[in-house]
Amino acid sequence: xxxxxxxxxxxxxxxxxxxxxxxxxxxxxxxxxxxxxxxxxxxxxxxxxxxxxxxxxxxxxxxxxxxxxxxxxxxxxxxxxxxxxxxxxxxxxxxxxxxxxxxxxxxxxxxxxxxxxxxxxxxxxxxxxxxxxxxxxxxxxxxxxxxxxxxxxxxxxxxxxxxxxxxxxxxxxxxxxxxxxxxxxxxxxxxxxxxxxxxxxxxxxxxxxxxxxxxxxxxxxxxxxxxxxxxxxxxxxxxxxxxxxxxxxxxxxxxxxxxxxxxxxxxxxxxxxxxxxxxxx
Amino acid sequence: xxxxxxxxxxxxxxxxxxxxxxxxxxxxxxxxxxxxxxxxxxxxxxxxxxxxxxxxxxxxxxxxxxxxxxxxxxxxxxxxxxxxxxxxxxxxxxxxxxxxxxxxxxxxxxxxxxxxxxxxxxxxxxxxxxxxxxxxxxxxxxxxxxxxxxxxxxxxxxxxxxxxxxxxxxxxxxxxxxxxxxxxxxxxxxxxxxxxxxxxxxxxxxxxxxxxxxxxxxxxxxxxxxxxxxxxxxxxxxxxxxxxxxxxxxxxxxxxxxxxxxxxxxxxxxxxxxxxxxxxxxxxxxxxxxxxxxxxxxxxxxxxxxxxxxxxxxxxxxxxxxxxxxxxxxxxxxxxxxxxxxxxxxxxxxxxxxxxxxxxxxxxxxxxxxxxxxxxxxxxxxxxxxxxxxxxxxxxxxxxxxxxxxxxxxxxxxxxxxxxxxxxxxxxxxxxxxxxxxxxxxxxxxxxxxxxxxxxxxxxxxxxxxxxxxxxxxxxxxxxxxxxxxxxxxxxxxxxxxxxxxxxxxxxxxxxxxxxxxxxxxxxxxxxxxxx
Numbered sequence: 001x002x003x004x005x006x007x008x009x010x011x012x013x014x015x016x017x018x019x020x021x022x023x024x025x026x027x028x029x030x031x032x033x034x035x036x037x038x039x040x041x042x043x044x045x046x047x048x049x050x051x052x053x054x055x056x057x058x059x060x061x062x063x064x065x066x067x068x069x070x071x072x073x074x075x076x077x078x079x080x081x082x083x084x085x086x087x088x089x090x091x092x093x094x095x096x097x098x099x100x101x102x103x104x105x106x107x108x109x110x111x112x113x114x115x116x117x118x119x120x121x122x123x124x125x126x127x128x129x130x131x132x133x134x135x136x137x138x139x140x141x142x143x144x145x146x147x148x149x150x151x152x153x154x155x156x157x158x159x160x161x162x163x164x165x166x167x168x169x170x171x172x173x174x175x176x177x178x179x180x181x182x183x184x185x186x187x188x189x190x191x192x193x194x195x196x197x198x199x200x201x202x203x204x205x206x207x208x209x210x211x212x213x214x215x216x217x218x219x220x221x222x223x224x225x226x227x228x229x230x231x232x233x234x235x236x237x238x239x240x241x242x243x244x245x246x247x248x249x250x251x252x253x254x255x256x257x258x259x260x261x262x263x264x265x266x267x268x269x270x271x272x273x274x275x276x277x278x279x280x281x
Numbered sequence: 282x283x284x285x286x287x288x289x290x291x292x293x294x295x296x297x298x299x300x301x302x303x304x305x306x307x308x309x310x311x312x313x314x315x316x317x318x319x320x321x322x323x324x325x326x327x328x329x330x331x332x333x334x335x336x337x338x339x340x341x342x343x344x345x346x347x348x349x350x351x352x353x354x355x356x357x358x359x360x361x362x363x364x365x366x367x368x369x370x371x372x373x374x375x376x377x378x379x380x381x382x383x384x385x386x387x388x389x390x391x392x393x394x395x396x397x398x399x400x401x402x403x404x405x406x407x408x409x410x411x412x413x414x415x416x417x418x419x420x421x422x423x424x425x426x427x428x429x430x431x432x433x434x435x436x437x438x439x440x441x442x443x444x445x446x447x448x449x450x451x452x453x454x455x456x457x458x459x460x461x462x463x464x465x466x467x468x469x470x471x472x473x474x475x476x477x478x479x480x481x482x483x484x485x486x487x488x489x490x491x492x493x494x495x496x497x498x499x500x501x502x503x504x505x506x507x508x509x510x511x512x513x514x515x516x517x518x519x520x521x522x523x524x525x526x527x528x529x530x531x532x533x534x535x536x537x538x539x540x541x542x543x544x545x546x547x548x549x550x551x552x553x554x555x556x557x558x559x560x561x562x563x564x565x566x567x568x569x570x571x572x573x574x575x576x577x578x579x580x581x582x583x584x585x586x587x588x589x590x591x592x593x594x595x596x597x598x599x600x601x602x603x604x605x606x607x608x609x610x611x612x613x614x615x616x617x618x619x620x621x622x623x624x625x626x627x628x629x630x631x632x633x634x635x636x637x638x639x640x641x642x643x644x645x646x647x648x649x650x651x652x653x654x655x656x657x658x659x660x661x662x663x664x665x666x667x668x669x670x671x672x673x674x675x676x677x678x679x680x681x682x683x684x685x686x687x688x689x690x691x692x693x694x695x696x697x698x699x700x701x702x703x704x705x706x707x708x709x710x711x712x713x714x715x716x717x718x719x720x721x722x723x724x725x726x727x728x729x730x731x732x733x734x735x736x737x738x739x740x741x742x743x744x745x746x747x748x749x750x751x752x753x754x755x756x757x758x759x760x761x762x763x764x765x766x767x768x769x770x771x772x773x774x775x776x777x778x779x780x781x782x783x784x785x786x787x788x789x790x791x792x793x794x795x796x797x798x799x800x801x802x803x804x805x806x807x808x809x810x811x812x813x
Contacts, residue, residue: 167650171712174608175664176637179630185663189654 014264100160
């Protein structure tokens with residue numbers, strides 16, 4: 001573990017990403033303390049620019065505090081990112097493991113099913129799903145999970161395919177271990193690194209997807225989200241730039257941080273690759 | 282003046298290595314018209330030596346001291362451009378891995394022509410390329426010159442590499458384990474070829490190898506390396522038959538002697554009988570021709586209690602596939618695999634489970650056969666735990682087994698990467714023995730190991746077999762190893778057993794032409810290691 005942290009630290013960008021991510025999490029956790037009350041409540045005069053009337057980031061067209069919106073929105077963004085990624089991992093790892101370990105017809109069936117999802121543009125499918133199930137936090141998470149599991153399944157399948165033929169898996173087979181035990185105790189632990197890296201990037205894309213859905217007005221109407229803030233501010237962007245820019249910056253920083261963390265994890269989990277890259281640069 | 286003279290050469294290793302220098306204070310010379318073999322185990326610095334002469338060392342390995350002179354020129358002081366002119370023209374190199382040493386996108390003939398062109402004699406390439414290919418005994422040189430490397434076998438590619446190396450008639454040829462990746466019959470052809478060309482052209486050859494059989498086959502003089510130093514050098518006959526240095530003596534003592542022990546016939550009841558087992562691999566599908574490979578056919582054998590049967594053959598002969606059929610890692614289409622009279626082939630996964638306790642396997646690659654994320658103790662104990670032995674008891678037993686395979690029981694809580702290849706192979710053997718099997722299948726258990734470690738693992742297997750009364754199916758490509766450990770041998774070629782019988786008889790009077798060819802190809806057959 002100490003070794004892991006030492007390798008992670010070598011990537012300066014990844015450390016920065018982790019710091020930003022922790023700050024966003026802190027902001028999300030302390031939002032009710034920093035900005036008590038609902039972010040939907042009127043807090044000052046409409047269209048106050050940043051810094052005026054005690055509003056750090058200004059107010060929107062209805063006088064709501066943009067800073068409060070961002071802090072409360074962070075909770076929703078992180079929640080949606082984490083839950084939808086977990087759901088996508090559950091589906092993707094299971095299907096990928098079945099396809100990669102069993103091979104043959106099972107592999108064909110699972111992969112054609114996966115391709116079926118991959119051939120539909122994921123954002124269009126997400127909009128469709130949310131529209132069908134009426135916008136709510138549950139349906140948004142469901143839609144994002146549905147469109148983001150196929151890459152997981154493919155990565156896990158590839159890992160399982162290559163690990164399945166390794167001698168230590170054959171040895172487990174010869175010891176008479178059950179299929180489930182082999183998958184869970186022998187193959188999965190050795191396939192974990194790419195899954196961990198991929199999932200950090202999936203959280204980032206889930207946050208982007210959620211923001212895009214909210215921007216189009218397909219977010220949960222009862223919850224303040226970053227995408228909603230940008231969406232509501234876009235019609236007055238020339239009048240009041242702060243309404244769209246600050247939530248945009250929040251999304252940008254969070255997604256950037258997650259990508260940096262993902263790269264750092266990848267370096268720390270594959271030390272040999274990272275060293276080569278370092279030597280090449 | 283020597284062709285090549287290396288004096289006091291010291292090459293540094295990056296800090297944090299297991300020793301400060303890759304090679305330290307080594308001196309040797311190669312005369313025109315002689316073959317100097319540099320022999321040593323992996324990590325002894327022999328390849329570094331070869332690369333230092335060619336000035337092919339990576340940046341991380343700087344030359345700290347010493348001189349390398351070639352035909353009187355100091356190579357270490359030479360400008361890169363002058364060095365480049367020497368390479369290929371006056372000194373050439375062949376590498377270990379023929380499968381990756383050729384450019385896969387370029388026709389073989391063009392690659393040889395390139396060597397000529399780079400050194401300014403590209404004009405007569407059209408005439409020289411077929412000549413060179415003919416000189417390395419490749420059939421139909423014109424056709425070979427037009428093919429891409431993927432069409433050629435490993436042995437053919439190594440011949441092409443040799444043709445490239447010889448294109449400009451160099452004075453010095455450096456060969457870095459040129460036959461290690463090849464099958465034994467191909468190895469013998471390549472060794473003969475190098476010897477023949479060398480004597481015809483009067484080249485000096487610096488030949489790197491780990492195999493004393495190869496040394497006996499080809500060397501005029503020998504330098505033995507250990508931990509980056511030359512511990513002994515002299516005439517081949519001297520070093521091979523009267524080694525002085527303790528390390529050389531240990532290495533030569535570890536060489537499988539190839540003499541078959543005369544064991545009594547075993548007449549116990551058969552444990553395993555294979556009848557008409559067939560496995561065919563089909564490739565390709567809806568489109569294009571289907572490729573059909575008969576991996577195993579006509580490979581009947583029976584194995585009696587307490588007996589060790591060796592399955593020998595070259596790569597692709599189906600010996601590993603046959604062994605994997607026995608443990609259901611590969612499912613044959615046909616035939617019976619009778620274990621004490623019960624046919625195991627049609628059994629389901631669940632019905633097979635009780636037999637897993639009785640039949641165990643040791644794998645070839647000690648680096649791939651242990652789960653890198655589990656401790657050694659868990660790895661050894663997991664078999665019995667799977668079959669219902671209480672965990673604590675299984676772990677206790679694992680500790681005993683580590684002692685049995687001569688490892689410290691303190692190894693229990695460590696991970697596989699902390700162990701050397703030989704130690705890992707012992708762990709693999711302990712894992713198989715934890716099930717208290719009756720039949721042990723050993724799939725090339727020593728072929729990835731250095732010769733001294735190989736001897737230890739073979740001794741361990743022989744000891745365990747005697748102590749526990751194991752029946753063993755031993756797969757190997759090395760006939761010397763087979764001779765040493767097996768009661769009977771079965772020779773496989775292209776998926777079929779072509780000859781089987783008592784080891785001593787097969788070795789003394791081989792019946793099948795392929796067996797004869799294999800036996801003739803054992804490198805250093807004319808040399809009997811001295812009793813030390």
